[in-house]
Amino acid sequence: MQKTGMVIIGGGAAGICAAISAKRKGQDVVICERMPMIGKKILASGNGRCNLLNDDLNESFYNESARNLVKSILARHGKKELLDFFKGLGLETYSESGRIFPVTNQSSSVLKVLELELARLAIPVELNFTVDSVQATKGRFLIKSRSGKDIECERLIIAAGGRSYPALGSDGSCYKLAQIFGHKIIGTVPAAVPLVIKDRLCHLLQGQKIFAKVKAVIDGKDACSAEGDLLFTKYGLSGTAILDVSEKISVAINRDAQKMVSVSIDMVPFMEAGALESEFAKRMKNRLATPDLTAGILPNKFGIALREEFGSKKAPEIAALLKNRTFKVIETKGWSQADFTAGGVDVKDIDERTLASKLAKGLYFAGEILDVCGARGGYNLAWAWASGLLAGESGAH
Secondary structure (H helix, E strand, O other), rough: EEEEEEEEOOOOHHHHHHHHHHHHHOOEEEEEEEOOOOOOOHHHHHHHHOOOOOOOOOHHHHEEEEEEEEHHHOOOOOOHHHHHHHHHOOOEEEEEOOOEEEEOHHHHHHHHHHHHHHHHHOOOOOOOOOOEEEEEEEEEEEEOOOOEEEEEEEEEEEOOOOOHHHHOOOOOOOHHHHHHOOOEEEEEEEEEEEEOOOOOHHHHHHHHHHHHEEEEOOOOOEEEEEEEEEOOOOEEEEEEHHHHHHHHHHHHHHHHOOOOEEEEEEEOOOOHHHHHHHHHHHHHHHOHHHOOOOOOOHHHHHHHHHHHOOOOHHHHHHHHHHOOOOEEEEEEOOOOHHOOEEEOHHHHOOOOOOOOOOOHHHHEOHHHHHHEEEOOOOOHHHHHHHHHHHHHHHHOO
């Protein structure tokens, strides 16, 4: 049986950072990763560019229940500390509209510098290591793998990710390990995910992309809003604006079983309602055909697709329709199309200073396995780096 000071379950962003920070503190550590390689989700992040973090990094960009925890961790491993960490690894970065990327624009560069540091520190990595069970006896942990290999350690960090993109390694299987020690799991739902909507307009406009303002409406109340790309698809709606409001929608539908969930779309956010009314009134006075009423305001296909909805409506009604077109949300797409996981290990049982479990001595958590979900724009990777670094150094003490 192999024995070591610390085992880290999960070789993703959080697990790698935890291993590096622990070893730098003099702690013997082993990474156990169930995939044939580490860092697969790092490679896929930011569409292959790896959006490392954001210039505006603070707790307000995370789910409300996790903000105190996030604030505590970012106070020690915030933007400056994270940039210094990667600079120390030899990675050069730049900022684009607040989002921070490697200058190479390649996620592989990020993973490479992390792997070089693991090698420099001589940190062992056990690949194809699927954890079958974890037992705690006499102040130590016994980690048993499906292949029959066992590792014993004094400190254990679970950094095995959430449930998004299971093909890349995080399938939610390690939540049961947290439950062994009495930790509660907040119901996990896909976040930053496209929406399934059965609406004739989506079918007619599939493939069309516009800049729009999107508002999530849950049980008759405005929940959140975002501006950005809106993409009509054969199954419903996607695009950055949809992804940015999808977390609250997903929680409402998938966790809370809400039925009254919709999105309100302002298809013409660059024009005030009054100006739009006036423009339509002028066009109708000039006897433009109904499909031509939106020419120059929306792509040509919109006039044709909206012809029946416009019908015999007057200018104010047409303007109102375009400024507030409602789509009922049937469901969200699944884990294979979700960027992040909302839900996970309840942060109430996690020490905000150390990320240690309040229920089991020597146990720590880091990354997406916790009920911490950030906005798009580098916030979730920032959480993974920061929580991994802190958990590693805390567990090494």
